Amino acid sequence: MRDRVTADDLDLAVQLCVATLRQAPPHGWDRPAGSLEWDCWETAEHLSDDLFAYAVQLGPRTPPLDREVPFLFESRRPGGPTNTVFADRTAGPEGLTQVLEASGALLVAMVRTTPPEVRAHHVFGVSDPEGFAAMGAVETLVHTHDLAEGLGLVWTPPAGLCARVLARLFPDAPTDAEPWPALLWVTGRADLPGRARVTKWRWYGEPRD
Template identity: 50%
Template sequence: MLSDDLTRTVALAREALGAVADLDWQAPAGSLTWTCWETVEHMSDDLFVYAAQLGPATPSLTTHVRFGWSRRRDGGPALTIFVDPAEGNRALLQVFESCGTMLASTVDAVPTTRQSFHEYGPSDASGFAAMGVVEVLVHMHDVAAGLGLPWTPPADLCTNALRRLFPTIPAGDPWPTLLWATGRGELPGRPALSSWTWDGSVRAG
């Protein structure tokens, strides 16, 4: 996947969330134990961290870039990127958009052969772009459930994300398949997953 896929995904999420910026984002995010606010912070944090992983000229393949992180509450997400809740939902959206731009710009800037650590296995710029797309698509599903927001992303984004990070999953309706692959629902003949990972390994060619 490319930086354009990521930029498009972030823009779609930003537009959808902007339409409900006046709602209470402290509502639970779907089936998660996080609030909608925390989930958008988590999306922002993922985008930032993926950019950070690709940033060094010689990244580690065995550990994260050593930015500090913390939790604001027990059970909340472990994050580097936070926004003061007093600043409001629109400030959080600006941070989300900024972090998306950071990752997209980094994907374009680094050599395509550069690889860096991820807990599911080392990946390259294309892989990290795809991870960013998946994090935004599926966590928007969680936030949308919490806020009563319609969210059905374009099929081509889902198809490309599945092809890049879930190459062994049989083809099907791309959005429900991506939700199933990330532990969010069932498909005919496929029970819900209790655990899951993606495959960000470097692809030939």
């Protein structure tokens, strides 16, 4: 039996992310975030938006199963992320990390308070609160990796947390590799010996049990 992903797991991922980003120098947020086409500021906004979007998807008493809750999404520049959430740039990196932490807290609260039988839409499969916790954790773990590469930070999240989200969302993930390298591999961010680099990937949000 697999270990379930919990609101505490998501909260841990967000808090570790925020603590790491607060070590970044005040300059450099305009650098590319790892292999992404976005800069570090845009990537942190995108992560904030992911967490917010997952929280509000669980928000209606009867969540839609065939579409997202219709908040307006827009991009601030051609090729930039399409978000609802944007941070006030005059607040600087500290304000940006507060926006990220607040969005994460919204999803943590929704996962804690939404009955487990509730289902809501996601493009990778109608999911339950545990699934949305796992999705939020994966977004946080891998985008913090992108940000750490761009900002020159060290980022190695807990193996147990990585293992739980892999078991929930990536049923075909390799079991003969350490969880964090495996998570980077399944999301197309790293190589694993003896395996081709992943160029297209998805997770499977449907409830597993």
